[in-house]
Amino acid sequence: xxxxxxxxxxxxxxxxxxxxxxxxxxxFSSSPTDFGSKPNSQVSLIDxxxxxxxxxxxxxxxxxxxxxxxxxxxxxxxxxxxxxxxxFYQDLPQGYQISQYKDPIVGEGFVEIETENGQKKIGVERLxxxxxxxxxxxxQDPNFTFVxxxxxxxxxxxxxxKPDMNSPEEAVEYVRKVRSILRYLGTCDxxxxxxxxxxxxxxxxxxxxxxxxxxxxxxNLNSFKFIHAAIVYExxxxxxxxxxxxxxxxxxxxxxxxxxxxxxxxxxxxxxxYRYFPDPDLLPLTLDDDWIxxxxxxxxxxxxxxxxxxxxxxxxxxxxxNIIVSDKATSEYxxxxxKNRNPKLVTTWVTGELFSILNxxxxxxxxxxxxxxxxxxxVDSIENGKISNRQAKEVLEEMCESGKGALExxxxxxxxxxxxxxxxxxxxxxxxxxxxxxxxxxxxxxxKLFGFxxxxxxxxxxxxxxxxIVNDLIKKKLSQ
Amino acid sequence: MKDxxxxxxxxxxxxxxxxxxxxxxxxxxxNIKNGKELNCYNTISQEKALIDAEKSDERRKSQxxxxxxxxxxxxxxxxxxxxxxxxxxxxxxxxxxxxNYESTVTQNCDDAGLISLGKLNCDEFAMxxxxxxxxxGSVKNxxxxxxxxxxxxxxxxxxxxxxxxxxxxxxxxxxxxTGGSIRQPASFTGTVGLKPSYGRVSRWGIVAFASSLxxxxxxxxxxxxxxxxxDIISGHDEKDSTSSVNPKxxxxxxxxxxxxxxxxxxxxxxxxxxLPVSTQNSWDECANLLKNNGAEIVDISLPHTMSALPAYYIxxxxxxxxxxxxxxxxxxxxxxxxxxxxxxxxxxxxxxFGDEVKRRILIGTYVLSSGxxxxxxxxxxxxxxLIKSDYVEAFKKVDAILTPSTPSTAFEIAxxxxxxxxxxxNDIFTVPVNLAGLPGISIPFANDENNLPIGLxxxxxxxxxxxxxxxxxxxxxxxxxxxxxxKWWLK
Numbered sequence: 013x014x015x016x017x018x019x020x021x022x023x024x025x026x027x028x029x030x031x032x033x034x035x036x037x038x039x040f041s042s043s044p045t046d047f048g049s050k051p052n053s054q055v056s057l058i059d060x061x062x063x064x065x066x067x068x069x070x071x072x073x074x075x076x077x078x079x080x081x082x083x084x085x086x087x088x089x090x091x092x093x094x095x096x097x098x099x100f101y102q103d104l105p106q107g108y109q110i111s112q113y114k115d116p117i118v119g120e121g122f123v124e125i126e127t128e129n130g131q132k133k134i135g136v137e138r139l140x141x142x143x144x145x146x147x148x149x150x151x152q153d154p155n156f157t158f159v160x161x162x163x164x165x166x167x168x169x170x171x172x173x174k175p176d177m178n179s180p181e182e183a184v185e186y187v188r189k190v191r192s193i194l195r196y197l198g199t200c201d202x203x204x205x206x207x208x209x210x211x212x213x214x215x216x217x218x219x220x221x222x223x224x225x226x227x228x229x230x231x232n233l234n235s236f237k238f239i240h241a242a243i244v245y246e247x248x249x250x251x252x253x254x255x256x257x258x259x260x261x262x263x264x265x266x267x268x269x270x271x272x273x274x275x276x277x278x279x280x281x282x283x284x285x286y287r288y289f290p291d292p293d294l295l296p297l298t299l300d301d302d303w304i305x306x307x308x309x310x311x312x313x314x315x316x317x318x319x320x321x322x323x324x325x326x327x328x329x330x331x332x333x334n335i336i337v338s339d340k341a342t343s344e345y346x347x348x349x350x351k352n353r354n355p356k357l358v359t360t361w362v363t364g365e366l367f368s369i370l371n372x373x374x375x376x377x378x379x380x381x382x383x384x385x386x387x388x389x390x391v392d393s394i395e396n397g398k399i400s401n402r403q404a405k406e407v408l409e410e411m412c413e414s415g416k417g418a419l420e421x422x423x424x425x426x427x428x429x430x431x432x433x434x435x436x437x438x439x440x441x442x443x444x445x446x447x448x449x450x451x452x453x454x455x456x457x458x459x460k461l462f463g464f465x466x467x468x469x470x471x472x473x474x475x476x477x478x479x480x481i482v483n484d485l486i487k488k489k490l491s492q
Numbered sequence: 493m494k495d496x497x498x499x500x501x502x503x504x505x506x507x508x509x510x511x512x513x514x515x516x517x518x519x520x521x522x523n524i525k526n527g528k529e530l531n532c533y534n535t536i537s538q539e540k541a542l543i544d545a546e547k548s549d550e551r552r553k554s555q556x557x558x559x560x561x562x563x564x565x566x567x568x569x570x571x572x573x574x575x576x577x578x579x580x581x582x583x584x585x586x587x588x589x590x591x592n593y594e595s596t597v598t599q600n601c602d603d604a605g606l607i608s609l610g611k612l613n614c615d616e617f618a619m620x621x622x623x624x625x626x627x628x629g630s631v632k633n634x635x636x637x638x639x640x641x642x643x644x645x646x647x648x649x650x651x652x653x654x655x656x657x658x659x660x661x662x663x664x665x666x667x668x669x670t671g672g673s674i675r676q677p678a679s680f681t682g683t684v685g686l687k688p689s690y691g692r693v694s695r696w697g698i699v700a701f702a703s704s705l706x707x708x709x710x711x712x713x714x715x716x717x718x719x720x721x722x723d724i725i726s727g728h729d730e731k732d733s734t735s736s737v738n739p740k741x742x743x744x745x746x747x748x749x750x751x752x753x754x755x756x757x758x759x760x761x762x763x764x765x766x767l768p769v770s771t772q773n774s775w776d777e778c779a780n781l782l783k784n785n786g787a788e789i790v791d792i793s794l795p796h797t798m799s800a801l802p803a804y805y806i807x808x809x810x811x812x813x814x815x816x817x818x819x820x821x822x823x824x825x826x827x828x829x830x831x832x833x834x835x836x837x838x839x840x841x842x843x844x845f846g847d848e849v850k851r852r853i854l855i856g857t858y859v860l861s862s863g864x865x866x867x868x869x870x871x872x873x874x875x876x877x878l879i880k881s882d883y884v885e886a887f888k889k890v891d892a893i894l895t896p897s898t899p900s901t902a903f904e905i906a907x908x909x910x911x912x913x914x915x916x917x918n919d920i921f922t923v924p925v926n927l928a929g930l931p932g933i934s935i936p937f938a939n940d941e942n943n944l945p946i947g948l949x950x951x952x953x954x955x956x957x958x959x960x961x962x963x964x965x966x967x968x969x970x971x972x973x974x975x976x977x978x979k980w981w982l983k
Contacts, residue, residue, distance in 0.1 A: 057593055061818040063586065064573045064595060064697040066732050096814050098860070102833055107817020157833070159822065287860035289869060292703035292811050294733050 018217070023247050024224060025183045026175035026214040029190055030168050031200040032144070032207070033076045039143050039167035040067030040110065047206050051149075051160035059165040061105035066293050069094075073167040074297065075307060076199040077117050077141050080169055082311050083193045084136050086121025088304050092140075094294045098287040103146035103159050111170075113288040116140035117297065123193065124316060125185040126334055134186050135174030144168050169200065175214065175224075180243040184236045187211055188338060192315050196340045210234045215246045217254070225250065226260040230267050230274050242267040246274050318343055326355035335363050341377045348384035353391055361391055365408055373412075381412045390418040397478060403427050431478040433485070436469075439477060440485045443468045454490060462486065496976060497663050499717040503560045506552065513552070513563025517545035517607055520565045524609060524661050529981045530632045532656040534570045535578050536610040541565060544607045551605065561720065562605025567662035569653045570611035571618055572598045572708070573697040577608070581699040582626035583616045585819045585826045585844030595697025596732070597666060597708050597725045604724045609662050613652030616846045617816065618668055618701045621676055621918040622908050623651030625848040633681060633902050634659035634977040637942035644902040644944070647677030647918070653711045654681040658977060664712040664721055668698060670705045671804055672898075672922025675934035678711055679897035679947025682936040682975055684964070685711045686718045687922075689954045690929035691736035693722075694729030700815040702808035703734070705926045715935060715964045719743040722957060741958050749966035752786035756963070757890035761797035762921060764899070770940040771896050778937055778948050779894060781970055782963070790890050794882040799875045800924040805916060806859050806872035807927075812849075813856025819844065851912065876927045883928045887953040892963045895921050897934035897947035921949060931957050935964050936973045945975065 038045060041058040058065045081088050093115040096108040118139035124131050146164035150157050171190060177183045191209055194200035202209050211234075216227035230246060233239045245267075250260045264283075265274040290296075313321075315337040322333040322343075336359070337343045350358045366387060370380060390407060393399050399407065399422055410421045422428055430436060443465055444451055454461040469482045497505075497516070505511045524536055548563035573579045573591040580586045598608070615625040622645040623631040631651040633644035635658070646655040650667030654677035657665050667674040669687035678685025686709045693708045700706060710721035722743050729735045758779055767775075779789050821827035821840035828843050830836030845853070859868035886893060899920055909915050925932040931954070934947040948967075952960040 060823055062573075062591065062593070062824070063579070063581070063589070063699045063818070064591075064695075066696050066734075068731060068733050098814050098817060100817065100820060100837060102820075102822050105818060105823060107820060108814055285862050287814070287857065287862075287865075289810060289814070289860055289865075292734075293700075 018247055018251060020219065021217045021247070021251055022220050023178050023243075024175050024216045024218065024227070025177035025180075025243060026227075027173045027177070027183060027186060028212040028214075029171040029173075029187060029209065030211070031080075031171060031190075031194055031202070031209045033073050033141075033167035033169055034198055034200050035070065035073050035076060035167055037070055037072075038165040039070055039073050039141065041165055043165065045166050049162055051158070051162060053162065055161040055164065059105065059161055061107070067110060067291070069294065069297065070167065073141060074117070074299075076167075077139060077169055078299065078304060078307050079197050079311060080171075080194055080199045081118030081121065081139050082308055083197045083199070083314055084118070084121040084123060084139065084171070084190070086136055086139065087119035088299065089115065089117055089119055090299050090301075090304075091115065092117040092297045094141075094291045094297065095288045096291045097142075099284050101145065102157060103148045103161070103164065105146065105161060105164055109143050109145065110291055110294070111142035112140035115296075123186065123189045125182060125189050127182055127185065132176075132182065134176045134182075137172040137174050139169055139171045142168050142170055180240045180247075183213065183243055184240050187239060188236065189315070192338050192340070196312060196314050204234045204236075207234055211239055213239060213243060213246075215243055215250070216260070217247055217250045225254070226262050228260065228262065228274075229264045231264060231277065233267055238267060238269055241272050242274055245272055249274065315343070326350060326359075328355060328359060332359050332363060339377065345377055345380070345384045349388045349391065353388065354395055357391055357395060361387060365405060369408070369412055381415065382408070386411060386417055393418055393422060397429055397431050398422060399427050399429055400479070403429070426476075428476065429478050430473055430476045431481060433481060436473070436477050436481050437485055439469050439472050440465075440482065440489060443472060444486075444489060451490070462490075465490075496660055496713065498713050499561055499564055499664055499720045500714070502564050502663060506563055507560070513545040513548040513565075513607065514542065516563070517541050517565045517609070520609055520660070520662060523659075527659055527661050527981050530634060530655055530659055530661070531629055532613055532631055532652040532659070532661050533567070533610045534580055534582060534613050534628050534652070537577055537608055540577070541607050541609050548605055548607065558603060558605035559724070561724070563607060564605075564663050565607040565609045566601065567609050567612045567653060567656045567665040568598055568601075569614050569650050569665065569667050571614060571668050571699045572666060573699065574598055574608065574611065577611065579611065579699070580627070581617045582614050582628055583845065583849065584627045585840070586699070587627065587826065589825050591697075593697060596694035596729045597698065599697075600725050600727070601666070606724070612650070612656055612665060614667075615649035615651065615673075616849050617699065617812070618649040618670055618673055618706075619812070619848050619852055620648040621672065621915060622905070623648040623677075624905065624908055625846055627846060630905055631655050632905070634979070634981070635681060635902060635944055636977070636980060637944060639942055640904070642904045642906060645680065645905050645908065647680035647898070647902065649673040649677075650685070650711060651677045654678050654683050654685065657681070657683045657711050657713060659979065659981070664710060664717050666708060666721075666725070667711045668701075668706055668708045669922075669926065670701050670707075670808060671926050672919040674709050674711060675897050675922045675932055675947070675949060676918055678934040679936075679945065679949075680902040682939075682945030682947075682973070682977070683711050683713060684715055684718050684933065684935050685709065686722060686933045686957075686961075687925065687931060688722060688726060688957055689736070689931045690926075691734055691738075692740065692931070692955065692957065693726050694732045694735050696729055696731040702811040703815060704811060705804075705808060707926070715933075715961055715968045716744065716747060718933065718964075719747045719961045722961075736955065738955050743958055743961055746958055747961055747965055749962060749969045751782060751963055751966045754787045754892065754963065755790050755890040756782050756787045757790050757792035757886055757893040759792050759794045759797065759886070759893060759895060761794050762895045766899065767896065768900060768940065770938075771899075771901070771946050774937045774946045774948060775894070775896050778967060781967060782894070785966055785970060792886050792890060792893070794879075794886060794924070796875060796878045796882050797924055800879055800927055801916060801920055803872040803875035803879070804919070804923045804927060805855070806868050807876065809852040809856035810860050810869055811856070813853045813860065816845075816849070816853055848912070879924050880928045883924075883930060883951075883953070891952065891959060893951040895949045895951070897921060897949040901940050901942070901944040901946055925949075925951055930954055931960050933960055933964050935967060936975070937967070937971060938973070939975050943975075
């Protein structure tokens with residue numbers, strides 16, 4: 013779709029992901045990091061940059077960054093340096109942000125994404141640690157801006173990709189994948205609505221074979237939908253400019269989530285001179301091999317590995333496996349259900365019925381009204397012929413509404429399938445005996461009446477008879 | 493006051509109940525009142541000091557002392573944040589700032605039972621070497637030339653700290669030293685000023701000037717007192733990432749004046765035709781004295797000495813330009829209303845900072861700007877490394893280095909050079925020590941022809957404060973310098 017729209021153009025996309033480190037306290041202070049707390053209730057002397065205050069690195073955040081680096085298949089730098097990025101703003105108490113400039117904690121790495129044309133490797137340039145700023149509240153008073161410093165000093169990981177993506181879909185897949193990896197590692201909760209993970213997207217267009225176009229950066233995108241929409245809009249805008257004979261200005265742009273448009277925030281000429289220099293309050297950070305090794309050993313199974321295992325162990329298709337492992341909670345849920353059960357059936361029920369219920373209710377799997385154990389029981393009931401697939405859908409919906417277990421609902425509703433041959437035989441006999449005319453017609457070659465007999469038998473059983481047995485018996489009786 | 497007290501002498505008097513903390517504190521508060529003209533104090537903690545002194549006396553009665561020095565009154569440079577006591581850095585921008593926290597160093601003093609008499613005047617944000625940049629006006633040197641009645645600078649930036657010790661407005665004081673701010677004023681006032689190794693003393697809670705160079709230290713009447721106060725204030729602090737985990741020694745207990753077999757280096761690069769004859773003579777005499785006392789005098793070279801000052805005046809302003817960004821009128825301190833955020837910043841910082849501070853912020857901003865960074869900041873860092881290695885090489889050959897503390901004795905307030913670069917030359921002998929992160933001490937050696945104190949500087953390797961104090965103690969013991977200024981302000 014998008015490919016058509018920009019036919020004849022190359023799209024080049026690079027992404028900076030800002031991921032909040034999952035940590036109880038801030039990067040350089042012991043203040044808590046709980047979301048949604050009362051303004052300025054989580055601010056230490058350090059976060060407020062009182063005179064004489066000094067940053068002390070939170071070792072746990074370092075650990076989280078290194079783990080993330082390992083998850084991104086990246087080089088861990090044994091020596092990294094914290095720099096000051098100097099600029100003035102009301103919600104930046106120090107007058108500088110402590111970040112990493114020339115020597116980040118994590119170097120080059122990559123992630124693999126699924127595209128229309130198969131697997132694609134997206135390069136990671138670096139991952140560095142930095143402090144978040146506070147929040148300016150412009151809408152509280154007509155004359156004043158208020159500042160909330162709760163966020164000030166919270167640890168962020170900035171993950172910079174190489175410009176390796178060529179479509180909005182790839183861009184979204186990349187962010188999804190990074191988010192998924194961080195969530196598997198527990199290094200970022202990935203909550204985009206709360207701003208725990210946001211992306212700055214660099215977009216440029218060029219004609220194939222020509223040199224790269226001028227790029228624009230779109231700041232602060234906090235949903236997959238917005239990332240996609242912003243890239244589409246921006247690509248079209250740039251193509252239009254070039255086709256009109258204008259040129260693209262290198263600039264930073266903002267995405268309006270209401271209108272779906274991007275607008276200029278500042279041009280390259282207005283860019284700050286951040287006057288980076290090593291923070292003299294912090295010594296260079298050095299990591300030793302044993303410590304890194306220890307973290308490497310503690311890394312849990314990551315989506316790519318789990319996917320491979322699911323394909324091998326449960327014979328899942330690459331497509332299904334991909335859907336299941338994209339989210340840690342989903343893959344855990346799936347594994348709970350699939351244990352000692354038919355993987356194909358379980359896959360269908362998880363990715364099909366369960367997902368559609370969750371989607372309808374706008375729930376994430378962690379909040380699923382149906383536990384993995386409950387879904388397992390339902391799958392068992394199908395597998396041992398107690399209920400049909402159609403009945404199972406009904407049961408699932410009921411489970412969802414009432415919170416009751418599958419077996420309980422099957423009992424209550426008397427849904428148990430009749431599989432007893434004698435019982436079904438008497439039903440079939442009943443149908444055949446009551447319709448001697450039709451039996452005659454059938455025997456004279458009117459094959460189509462077979463369905464009529466099956467229908468009547470099922471009706472008689474109130475839909476509970478095992479259709480296969482009904483079929484078999486009718487066939488047998490009529491051929492006698 | 494009949495005698496001039498020291499930490500050591502007062503501890504004995506207090507122990508023997510010859511005097512109470514309240515009595516001695518009152519005496520000093522009276523001295524402060526009578527010495528108002530010297531302008532040493534920005535804030536006098538009259539009430540609090542007396543209450544604290546009474547509490548100390550009670551502790552003494554109940555034999556529950558915090559240390560041997562419990563109850564002794566000291567002065568604190570107005571750069572240390574003190575809980576509930578105005579902390580201004582001698583700047584208008586912080587003139588209304590009352591911290592709700594206590595710096596590690598002053599907390600350590602409190603833990604030892606020392607009584608704070610108040611906050612001592614200094615150059616604004618510790619930027620200066622004459623004390624003239626203070627928002628609260630110049631401190632006056634207690635010393636005067638025999639040939640003139642004109643007022644002299646006490647040196648800076650810890651001018652109030654040095655002048656107050658010299659004029660008995662406190663027993664001892666705390667200063668900070670970024671490029672000579674303890675040693676230079678100590679030299680100008682006939683007191684002992686010690687800058688410890690970088691990392692020996694916590695910087696937590698001290699208003700930062702240049703983080704990679706700042707270090708707090710004592711200004712005292714004697715080398716013994718310097719050892720005592722260093723014992724109290726030094727040590728690792730987990731709140732300061734640059735604080736050293738090197739175990740500190742028991743400096744006073746281990747203090748001895750034995751220098752037999754030690755090698756003392758005389759760096760040829762510190763020699764200059766411009767050095768006053770009396771200073772040169774003192775330097776030579778002191779070398780002879782050490783030789784007579786059993787040390788070996790060795791000529792050494794510190795080849796990059798002349799590049800130290802330019803490197804310092806790039807690195808220190810660079811760090812300062814960033815460290816002072818937090819004084820923006822948003823959260824505390826002065827705020828001058830503006831039409832918008834930028835206007836408020838401009839007005840607040842224009843009005844809040846003095847000229848010297850602005851000059852250094854501008855220099856620092858310039859040298860960190862893209863396009864200039866490599867030519868200035870990176871180059872200065874390279875020079876800094878070369879200076880460090882000069883000293884590393886030197887300390888392979890010698891135990892300590894002896895130099896003058898300053899290129900001149902105290903000069904008249906009215907004669908302060910109007911060219912800032914001329915003024916920066918005051919620190920020419922002290923700055924390399926900060927760049928190299930070494931400990932240095934200035935001790936009074938003699939008075940010049942105008943009866944003004946001449947200070948000499950000793951330098952040792954990092955964390956060799958004990959050796960530094962021992963050599964200084966040897967000199968002190970031998971010369972027994974006992975000059976005191978005539979108390980003209982009492983007339």
